[in-house]
Amino acid sequence: MKRTEKRRMHPAIKVLLALILISVIVFAGLIAYVYFQLKGTAGQVFDDDFSNATSELRETDVSFRNGDPVSVVLFGTDDDQDRNASGMGQRSDTIMVVTLNPNTDEGKIVSIPRDTRTEIADRGTVEKINHAYAYGGPDMAKRTVENFLDLPIDHFVSINMDGFTTIIDEIGGVTITSQDTFQQSGYQFTAGETYEMDGDMALAFSRSRKSEGAGGDSGRQHRQQQVVQGIAQEIMSLQTITNFNSVLNVLSDNVKTDIPFGELNALRSDYQEAAKNMERLTLEGTDQRLDDGLWYFLPNDESYNQLRRELRENLELE
Numbered sequence: 568m569k570r571t572e573k574r575r576m577h578p579a580i581k582v583l584l585a586l587i588l589i590s591v592i593v594f595a596g597l598i599a600y601v602y603f604q605l606k607g608t609a610g611q612v613f614d615d616d617f618s619n620a621t622s623e624l625r626e627t628d629v630s631f632r633n634g635d636p637v638s639v640v641l642f643g644t645d646d647d648q649d650r651n652a653s654g655m656g657q658r659s660d661t662i663m664v665v666t667l668n669p670n671t672d673e674g675k676i677v678s679i680p681r682d683t684r685t686e687i688a689d690r691g692t693v694e695k696i697n698h699a700y701a702y703g704g705p706d707m708a709k710r711t712v713e714n715f716l717d718l719p720i721d722h723f724v725s726i727n728m729d730g731f732t733t734i735i736d737e738i739g740g741v742t743i744t745s746q747d748t749f750q751q752s753g754y755q756f757t758a759g760e761t762y763e764m765d766g767d768m769a770l771a772f773s774r775s776r777k778s779e780g781a782g783g784d785s786g787r788q789h790r791q792q793q794v795v796q797g798i799a800q801e802i803m804s805l806q807t808i809t810n811f812n813s814v815l816n817v818l819s820d821n822v823k824t825d826i827p828f829g830e831l832n833a834l835r836s837d838y839q840e841a842a843k844n845m846e847r848l849t850l851e852g853t854d855q856r857l858d859d860g861l862w863y864f865l866p867n868d869e870s871y872n873q874l875r876r877e878l879r880e881n882l883e884l885e
Contacts, residue, residue: 621721622713622719622720622721624713624717624718624719625719625721629721630830630833631826631830631833631834631837631838632830632833634669634670634833634837636666636667636668636669636670636881636882636883637666637667637721637722637838637882638664638665638666638667638718638719638720638721638722638878638882639664639665639667639720639721639722639723639724639826640662640663640664640665640708640709640712640720640722640723640724641661641662641663641664641665641723641724641725641726642659642661642662642700642705642708642723642724642725642726643659643660643661643662643663643726643728643791644658644659644660644700644725644726644727644728645658645660645727645728645729658681658697658698658700658701659681659696659697659699659700659708659725660681660697660728660787661678661681661728661787661788661791662678662679662680662681662696662697662708662712663676663677663678663679663788664676664677664679664712664716664718664720664878665845666878666881666882667838667841667842667881668841668881668882668883669837669838669840669841670883671841671881672840672841672844673841673844673846673881674841674842674843674844674845674846674881675845675846675848675877675878675881676845676846676847676848677847677848677849677850677874677878678784678785678788678850679696679712679715679850680696680784680850680852680864681695681696681697681784681864682695682696682697682784682854682862682863682864683695683696683715683850683852683863683864683865683866684696684857684863684864684865685711685714685715686711686714686715687699687702687707687711688703688707688710688711688713688714689703689707689710690702695861695863696711696712696715699711699712705723705725705823705825708723709723716874716875716878717875718875718878718879718882718884719882719884722824722825722826723824723825724822724823724824724826725822725823725824726821726822727820727821727822728770728773728774728791729770729821730817730820730821731766731769731770731773731794731798731821732766732767732769732770733766733817734766734798734817734821735764735765735766735769735794735798736765736766737817738798738801739801740763740764740765740766740769740801741763741764741769741794741797741798741801742761742762742763742764742797742801743761743762743764743769743772743793743794743797744759744760744761744762744793745757745758745759745760745761745762745772745790746758746759746789747780747781747782747786747790748780749775749778749779749780749781750778750779751771751772751774751775751778751781752767752771752774752775753771754768754771754772756772764794764797769794769797772790772793772794773787773790773791773793773794774787775787775790784864848874848877848878849870849874850866850870850871850874851866851867851870852864852865852866852867852870852871853865853867
């Protein structure tokens with residue numbers, strides 16, 4: 568009975584699930600569950616400006632429809648009003664790269680620290696990697712990540728993390744267990760405690776990195792994963808969604824991708840095992856203050872080379 572009910576769920580639920588899952592493909596492989604049913608909403612999320620953007624590091628085009636090993640970069644961006652007013656643009660506070668190989672049913676995922684020192688594509692300057700998104704949006708950010716890893720990046724998914732506050736409120740909140748003890752924005756979080764979070768609380772939970780006990784960038788990345796997964800779980804419960812249009816509007820305003828609508832079903836059907844079998848890789852390095860007075864993350868050469876080799880092998884490039 569339960570399986571039958573899930574197959575007959577409201578079409579808007581399926582769209583909502585798919586939009587969430589596209590954004591978390593590099594987090595948990597939840598893409599296996601659902602896919603887009605309403606092309607109109609998909610059109611709002613798909614960014615036509617990048618529809619023909621093929622990596623210069625590819626000798627031939629790759630496609631989900633052909634079952635090729637592919638790579639996707641996820642940008643979790645901020646939406647600071649002061650920065651927008653001054654024309655400074657969004658920064659990608661979260662950068663994660665995933666490779667999916669449907670031939671071996673293996674996935675690889677790695678987080679790139681926002682303070683990683685690298686050359687910014689098309690500018691020739693050496694700065695923090697998250698500056699690229701502010702300068703040139705997802706296109707420049709994608710190529711900067713590509714150049715940093717010397718690895719073709721086939722697609723991007725960009726998520727405005729601030730927009731999740733409205734999504735969370737629309738679905739009635741999320742249930743999350745904290746793995747750390749810290750304070751942020753007037754909220755106290757204790758390791759092992761479970762919280763019913765509204766949008767503001769969840770944003771504070773997912774944004775903290777400098778607070779004592781918050782675990783820095785790695786802690787924040789894990790908490791952002793928890794928040795996104797919590798959203799997906801609430802949606803899949805089917806009891807919490809009362810205003811489909813409002814949630815869909817919020818998603819369409821805050822999620823963008825260059826993955827064509829026509830390839831999404833192939834992504835769901837052929838890559839779900841690879842998405843489930845996701846191995847987490849770690850880019851090791853040190854945080855240092857350099858002569859310009861700024862703190863940077865400097866990757867360890869051995870860790871970087873090993874990471875790059877594993878990603879390339881999963882793309883069948885080596």
